Amino acid sequence: MDLTAVLLKAVAARPRVLVTTLPGATPVRLAAERHLRSRDLPRAVTPADADVLLVAGTHDPGLEAALERLWQDMPAPRFRAHAASAGDVAAAIETACSHLADPSEQRAHERGGRSLPGEDQGGHDAPDHASPEGRAGDHSGQGGGGMAMPAGLPMAAQGPDRDGLMLDQLHVALGPLLADWPEGLILRLTLQGDVIQRAELSLPAPRRPPSAVPFWTEPWARAAAGEQVHAAEAARRRAAGHLDSMGRFLAVAGWQAAATTARRLRDELLGGAGAASVRPAAERFARQVGRSRTLSWLTRGLGRLSSADAVAAGIRGPAARADGDVPARYRLWLTAALEDLDRLEDRRLLDPAREEPPRGRLGGPPSPSTGLAGALPRLLEGAELGAARLIVASLDPDPDEWVAQPVESAHG
Amino acid sequence: MVDAAPWWAVVTAPVLLAAFALCAIGYDAVLAAREAARPIRMTTPARPLLEVPRLLVSQPRRLPAPDALLWRTGVITVPVAAVLSTAVIPFGHVVVADLPVGVVWFNAMEVLTWAGLWMAGWGPNAVFSLVGGYRYVAQGLAYELPLMFALMTPAIRAQSLRVGDIAAAQSQVWFAVWMPVAFVVYLAGVLAFSFLGPFSYPVGQDIAGGLLGEASGVDRLLLSAGRWLLLAAGSAMAVPLFLGGGAGPVLPAWTWSAIKTLAVLALLVWVRRRLPVIRADRYVELAWVVLIPLTVLQALVPALVVLGGGR
Numbered sequence: 001m002d003l004t005a006v007l008l009k010a011v012a013a014r015p016r017v018l019v020t021t022l023p024g025a026t027p028v029r030l031a032a033e034r035h036l037r038s039r040d041l042p043r044a045v046t047p048a049d050a051d052v053l054l055v056a057g058t059h060d061p062g063l064e065a066a067l068e069r070l071w072q073d074m075p076a077p078r079f080r081a082h083a084a085s086a087g088d089v090a091a092a093i094e095t096a097c098s099h100l101a102d103p104s105e106q107r108a109h110e111r112g113g114r115s116l117p118g119e120d121q122g123g124h125d126a127p128d129h130a131s132p133e134g135r136a137g138d139h140s141g142q143g144g145g146g147m148a149m150p151a152g153l154p155m156a157a158q159g160p161d162r163d164g165l166m167l168d169q170l171h172v173a174l175g176p177l178l179a180d181w182p183e184g185l186i187l188r189l190t191l192q193g194d195v196i197q198r199a200e201l202s203l204p205a206p207r208r209p210p211s212a213v214p215f216w217t218e219p220w221a222r223a224a225a226g227e228q229v230h231a232a233e234a235a236r237r238r239a240a241g242h243l244d245s246m247g248r249f250l251a252v253a254g255w256q257a258a259a260t261t262a263r264r265l266r267d268e269l270l271g272g273a274g275a276a277s278v279r280p281a282a283e284r285f286a287r288q289v290g291r292s293r294t295l296s297w298l299t300r301g302l303g304r305l306s307s308a309d310a311v312a313a314g315i316r317g318p319a320a321r322a323d324g325d326v327p328a329r330y331r332l333w334l335t336a337a338l339e340d341l342d343r344l345e346d347r348r349l350l351d352p353a354r355e356e357p358p359r360g361r362l363g364g365p366p367s368p369s370t371g372l373a374g375a376l377p378r379l380l381e382g383a384e385l386g387a388a389r390l391i392v393a394s395l396d397p398d399p400d401e402w403v404a405q406p407v408e409s410a411h412g
Numbered sequence: 413m414v415d416a417a418p419w420w421a422v423v424t425a426p427v428l429l430a431a432f433a434l435c436a437i438g439y440d441a442v443l444a445a446r447e448a449a450r451p452i453r454m455t456t457p458a459r460p461l462l463e464v465p466r467l468l469v470s471q472p473r474r475l476p477a478p479d480a481l482l483w484r485t486g487v488i489t490v491p492v493a494a495v496l497s498t499a500v501i502p503f504g505h506v507v508v509a510d511l512p513v514g515v516v517w518f519n520a521m522e523v524l525t526w527a528g529l530w531m532a533g534w535g536p537n538a539v540f541s542l543v544g545g546y547r548y549v550a551q552g553l554a555y556e557l558p559l560m561f562a563l564m565t566p567a568i569r570a571q572s573l574r575v576g577d578i579a580a581a582q583s584q585v586w587f588a589v590w591m592p593v594a595f596v597v598y599l600a601g602v603l604a605f606s607f608l609g610p611f612s613y614p615v616g617q618d619i620a621g622g623l624l625g626e627a628s629g630v631d632r633l634l635l636s637a638g639r640w641l642l643l644a645a646g647s648a649m650a651v652p653l654f655l656g657g658g659a660g661p662v663l664p665a666w667t668w669s670a671i672k673t674l675a676v677l678a679l680l681v682w683v684r685r686r687l688p689v690i691r692a693d694r695y696v697e698l699a700w701v702v703l704i705p706l707t708v709l710q711a712l713v714p715a716l717v718v719l720g721g722g723r
């Protein structure tokens with residue numbers, strides 16, 4: 001057995017998996033996160049660190065180019081796996097591991113499978129999964145005259161900043177695919193130094209034909225369609241939804257341990273665990289995170305959104321009720337999740353008009369998540385790059401709601 | 413107290429440092445498994461080591477217009493600085509190089525990582541990598557001055573920059589006991605220069621991995637190994653500076669050094685998982701407004717004791 005084969009076996013024993021969720025595929029993402037956690041397969045944050053690209057969800061033409069870039073940016077040995085439904089995840093990972101361990105296949109990848117990123121696409125960009133357009137290299141208004149530029153990349157243009165200085169402008173796109181990011185959302189930022197001068201938003205369009213009902217609002221949609229749904233089921237889904245948002249927010253805030261706990265509690269809830277078994281751990285978690293002075297010190301004052309502004313932007317859920325900055329929003333998630341844990345035995349029927357899904361009451365277009373995303377540009381302008389991801393994660397719009405048909409029109 | 417090094421110490425020191433780093437990685441993996449509610453098996457602590465073959469076999473990435481020379485130099489600097497810093501750290505009674513300015517040497521090696529990580533961030537010619545690089549410098553601006561005062565405090569009391577003398581000066585009471593501020597600031601500094609845990613801002617997930625975002629293969633291996641080696645070196649240095657060096661009852665000196673180093677490592681690894689990432693812009697404020705005055709006051713205490721003729 002040659003050395004490469006031995007090394008590839010080691011890769012296949014613990015590959016890093018870049019989970020890329022297409023909008024509408026939340027159940028697949030949840031299954032993938034659960035599977036990877038239980039098998040101790042770490043998630044990759046960038047393509048540079050990934051061995052397996054796991055595409056969760058059904059084909060999405062709008063993200064095909066972005067996916068291809070991710071794949072191009074991954075070093076060999078690598079494998080691209082696909083899981084269309086939650087049940088496919090384990091098999092997809094299994095297949096990926098066996099392909100990674102195959103020396104002849106991986107050599108073929110290394111020889112011809114890869115083109116130099118940028119060579120064929122004209123411009124290098126942010127390391128993450130950048131968008132097909134708006135790369136770091138694509139500066140609007142090129143400077144530098146006739147000078148030969150390194151690798152043909154244009155120089156940055158200048159513009160006045162908030163202090164009246166002339167500073168270089170850098171154009172960075174966040175999205176559409178990033179780890180712990182609402183998939184499909186693209187924010188095109190104009191940076192000067194670390195400060196966001198301008199943010200432009202673009203969202204994926206609703207699919208034709210529309211994709212399934214968003215996972216987090218499913219009990220409400222069923223109740224609206226006339227089915228008998230217990231309030232307990234809605235409470236369970238909402239608590240899990242808030243914990244999912246917490247997990248993403250904590251991962252972005254760099255608190256991996258707490259993020260893991262949030263996701264573990266979420267999966268226990270979705271797996272049908274009783275209140276008695278989840279409650280103690282959930283309370284400990286809420287205390288640890290909700291009372292963490294460090295976390296609130298780090299996020300205080302970021303993304304301040306008053307109730308009035310939120311309602312005007314079309315936000316109807318906890319983000320509007322929180323009436324404040326990032327800590328106000330994550331604390332509200334925590335209290336709401338704990339309140340829902342008390343109602344896991346509630347046998348009454350769900351009244352969709354009285355109870356709201358995790359991101360706010362459903363009701364004709366625009367969806368609550370469209371409202372959340374719409375508030376972003378104003379919140380981001382003037383913020384620092386480091387704060388941008390925290391603000392987005394504290395609102396946590398749900399991509400499923402963008403691509404799904406709004407509930408009301410679906411059901412008359 | 414401290415003997416000149418036999419020739420084999422030059423080889424042993426890096427091996428020992430790597431062994432401590434491996435212990436830290438293993439403990440970290442056990443903590444991670446507990447959080448994720450995975451069963452803890454014999455293999456759990458060793459699983460992260462699969463990263464080594466994984467990164468060795470990984471194909472190097474080619475990026476448009478990278479500054480390859482700076483990038484490579486920076487990447488190599490980080491683990492090399494960690495190994496070189498151990499030259500002055502006594503293990504039991506043995507030290508590789510018993511320099512009269514040992515504390516300064518250690519500090520210099522640690523500052524070398526500034527240059528290394530800045531170059532490693534600049535080299536790939538990519539936005540978030542560069543952001544990671546300047547985040548490290550910004551973080552350095554915050555942690556470095558308090559750390560230097562914290563390093564100075566035991567040296568002032570021992571009236572020597574020789575690490576062996578500092579360890580020997582603690583025959584009565586450990587410096588950690590009557591210089592608690594310096595000790596805590598030093599430990600925070602160790603996490604900061606190894607950019608782990610609350611100080612992993614330069615490799616933050618919010619900037620897609622930052623410094624590590626573009627690194628794959630051997631580059632990534634060297635940077636990641638460098639982090640843990642720096643953590644191990646910093647923990648080992650805490651022992652002679654604050655915890656009485658190899659002094660201890662019954663057991664030979666080298667076992668005490670090992671036990672104390674592992675205890676400090678365990679504490680730091682535990683802390684690393686307990687806190688979110690601290691943003692440098694907020695930490696600078698804390699460091700300059702609170703920590704610097706505190707550490708200056710802390711350094712004043714042994715200075716007055718020494719001036720007052722206390723031995």
